[in-house]
Amino acid sequence: MGRTPKQLLEWAKQEAIEFVDVRFTDIPGTMHHFTMPLHAIDEEAFTFGIGFDGSSIRGWKEIDESDMLVRMDSTTAYIDPFFEHKTLAVLCDIYDPPLTADDEAKPYTRDPRYILKKAIEYLKSTGIADSAYMGPEAEFFIFSNVRFDQSMNQGFYFIDSIDARWNMGKDEQPNLGYKLRSKEGYFPLPPLDQFQDLRSEMLAACENMGIATEKHHHEVSSAGQAEINLVVDEAMAMADKMMLYKYVVKNVAQSAGFTATFMPKPLFDDNGSGMHTHQSLWKDGKNLFAGDGYAFLSDMAMNYMGGILEHGSSLLAFTNPTTNSYKRLVPGFEAPVSLVYSQRNRSAAIRIPIAVIGDKARRIEFRTPDPSANPYLAFAAMIMAGIDGVQKKTDPGKPADYNLYDASPEQLKEIKSVPANLTKVIDALENNHDWLTKGGVFDQDFIDNYIAYKRVEIEQIVNKRPHPYEFVLYYDT
Secondary structure (H helix, E strand, O other), X not given: OOOOHHHHHHHHHHOOOOXXXXXXXXXXXXXXXXXXXXXXXXXXXXXXXXXEEHHHOOOOXXXXXXXXXXXXXXXXXXXXXXXXXXXXXXXXXXXXXXXXXXXXXXXXXXXXXXXXXXXXXXXXHHOOOOEEEXXXXXXXXXXXXXXXXXXXXXXXXXXXXXXXXXXXXXXXXOXXXXXOOOOOOOOOOOOOOOOHHHHHHHHHHHHHOOOOEEEEEEOOOXXXXXXXXXXXXXXXXXXXXXXXXXXXXXXXXXXXXXXXXXXXXXXXXXXXXXXXXXXXXXXXXXXXXXXXXXXXEOHHHHHHHHHHHHOHHHHHHHHOXXXXXXXXXXXXXXXXXXXXXXEOOOOXXXXXXXXXXXXXXXXXXXXXXXXXXXXXXXXXHHHHHHHHHHHHOOOOOOOOOOOHHHOOHHHHHOOOEOOOOHHHHHHHHHHOOHHHHHHHOOOHHHHHHHHHHHHHHHHHHHHHOOOHHHHHHHOOO
16 A cells, blocks of 8 residues: 555555545544545645544543644555455554644553553663564454443343353244353354354454464354454554454344344353453564573573562553453453463463474463453553563562462462452552653553542442342342
8 A cells, every 4th residue: 555645645546546544542542433435635744743522532632622633544445345444544643733823743651542652652662672573363253133221220231142041941933042152152163163154254354454474263152252363463553453453343243134232241150351462572583482491581681570560450440441350350260350360371461382393483461351441542552561660670570370250269379360350450550550650651641530439430330230140139128
């Protein structure tokens, strides 16, 4: 397509592109867009930006300061396969417009993409490394029907999936009998795996849009849970790909008559969806996490893990940012609730995969995050926690090379668990965020605004609305 705005526009004309779709991501991680005819876009649109109303975006501007700018990043362009008219989509950065003739547009400090850019620049400025690589495994559910509503006098949800165990006895005229038992969705062949072709279609769409993939498979939950693994990439490129990956998954499912969700825990009493995130630091083309220590790791990798574990309670504000996240983080569903590390152990918050060959593949896997996270903010926060650990030479403690769910009382005393709910996580962020503000990566305005936004969310969900199960427990009181 070409890398510069001029090259991109020339290519778009040659390819008979009709429209340009301008896209950006808000604080919770939703991608927004507006569409312009190609003839309305010139090189100056890339340089000076395009105006829009920032007051209508969650957590951003007030009505009296609504005018903002989007600046398209020409290197992120791709053709959208889901639009009827040939459309070029371009990711954007957000700017505050100049207010006087002598002023200049400034990057908006609440723009998640800008925050990740600052984290990467801060990493480089420390001399520790020149790049951070990320490999998230964002799981999702594929449902055949979902209904939900919430009003003054009612609140409910209903979910159905064609392969779910609760449909074993349903009269489907005919019911062909291949339904997955609870927690037995991992790797079965068709006909038990009824989403093979749909996942392949998702993977093919990703590949066609420039997202390199490794594999796909059915996940543990019985109700259409799935995973597509992406090839590891540098943090910014991977965050952009994660936003596009979610978009692809949802739209391919919709086109096939299904619905896909990255909600961490949509089902009671079955496994939830995680976003296990593999990561490593590199410098001058060398993997700095490779070494001859525990699980073939370097001292830097150990200290990086120490930073993540030390700041785990507040870090989860960005890696597990919803009240629903903590319904996944409970014992018994393969959820990594213990803030410890271990080689091979999937019940630990950090696993060191050792079934890898060579120094290039050496990495750590932070298993606690979930796919409700905004990837820009999650990656930035993980990088900052790891850097803090490296700078302070934080000791991650002893490895937990045993089944944490069968730990003895003595062992449990030594183990720190993740907070039980989002309220405690936001409290932790409020009390411990100096590691995030280094280098101005997360500024105080962003953190204060984020805390206030999340407290309103918690108040609405936890404290104000009756829960359907409360009627089961208390109606006849």
